[in-house]
Amino acid sequence: MKKLIILTTIISFLLFGCKTNYTRIGDKNANYIPYYLKVYEADSLFLIENYQRSYEILDSLFNKYEVVNLPEYNEYGTYLACSYMIKEKSTGRKIKKGYAKFNNLGIWHKKYKVIYKGLDSLISEKEVLSAKNIYYKNIDFKLRDKIISMIQKDQEIRKNKDFEMMELFSSRHEINLDSIFLANGFPTKDKLGVGLNRESVNLNLLLLHLNPSKRQDLVVFFKQNLVNGKYSPDEYATIIDRDFIEKNNEMYYGQYQNEGLNFAKDTLTVNQRRRIIGLPTLDYDKYRSKYISELMNGKF
Known part of the structure; x- marks a missing residue:
């Protein structure tokens, strides 16, 4: 019985303990300075078409921080663009999250036409409208x-x-x-x-x-x-x-x-x-x- 309790505690920690390291916008002890600096690193790689490394940096970052989507950088759009370019299977689901959270994707890249066309092919107009409705509901x-x-x-x-x-x-x-x-x-x-x-x-x-x-x-x-x-x-x-x-x-x-x-x-x-x-x-x-x-x- 004692071993079972210990095992349950360990499993619970593995499942939920890591969530305590996730930083949300506005958290009392949040520090987004490292986040901003990583966004620029990923952005610089994106512009020179190193999509894989840019994606890896942002994917890791978004597992630790709630996405800000800086108005000058639109890092979530960069994330989606890289996800599409490296053929990540979860790209379609991520697009929905982008519209629901930010209303638009915002991609700054010389291949934006190819990228937008590819992303549009992964989501229906109905799904876009549905996701945007979620965005509108959160507006004051x-x-x-x-x-x-x-x-x-x-x-x-x-x-x-x-x-x-x-x-x-x-x-x-x-x-x-x-x-x-x-x-x-x-x-x-x-x-x-x-x-x-x-x-x-x-x-x-x-x-x-x-x-x-x-x-x-x-x-x-x-x-x-x-x-x-x-x-x-x-x-x-x-x-x-x-x-x-x-x-x-x-x-x-x-x-x-x-x-x-x-x-x-x-x-x-x-x-x-x-x-x-x-x-x-x-x-x-x-x-x-x-x-x-x-x-x-x-x-x-």
Whole structure:
């Protein structure tokens, strides 16, 4: 009887014990920095068509972490593309999960036409719609509509260059964002809904236009959500760079997109900073941006 109890305990540990090592987005003790860095490694292999190794890295990663699907990388799309290219038998099932979790697949590769055609052949239109319905059910449409309205008002005022109104609505948006963060924490993209009706739910647009002192008050909150998987390294670095520019006329991470601005000349130091928050090197960022630009302009 005692041996049976011990055996049952061992089996239970083997079956369920490993699950305790699985990290979910927003977990209290989550650390997604290693996750981000592995995504770039897999991405670099994907772009040079080493599909097998890229797949292996992502498959191992997704067994340890809930998938984030970084807006700049769409690592789940990369995973599906590699799965198809190496003829993994479970690709069809994985496609359904992709639509249910992310609404679209998002593949950045010069062979995207071949890959999309292959993936489409593995799933019916009915299955796609069914999976997307799951995605829609998880969206907080009330929160989504509120943020869309805030973004639209912000952009409208800035287009008209009405500085007095900018100040007014910046203050209003501070209050609204405080309320949102208090009630929801930092809202994830799956809660806001990505790729619907071409409407922007890019929260960073609002955060970049807050009063600098308010952004400084939120830096610790931003960092927590960067680490727990809710806030991407690109978005976080852009916010920090914006404030660093205003104080020092240069970027801290080299991520803020604006021509004519410089980052510190010591790229080794900058790359060390970038790695700490889960960003790729400046060289890889530049290489990939060029690749995507050429892809978008039909040069492949």
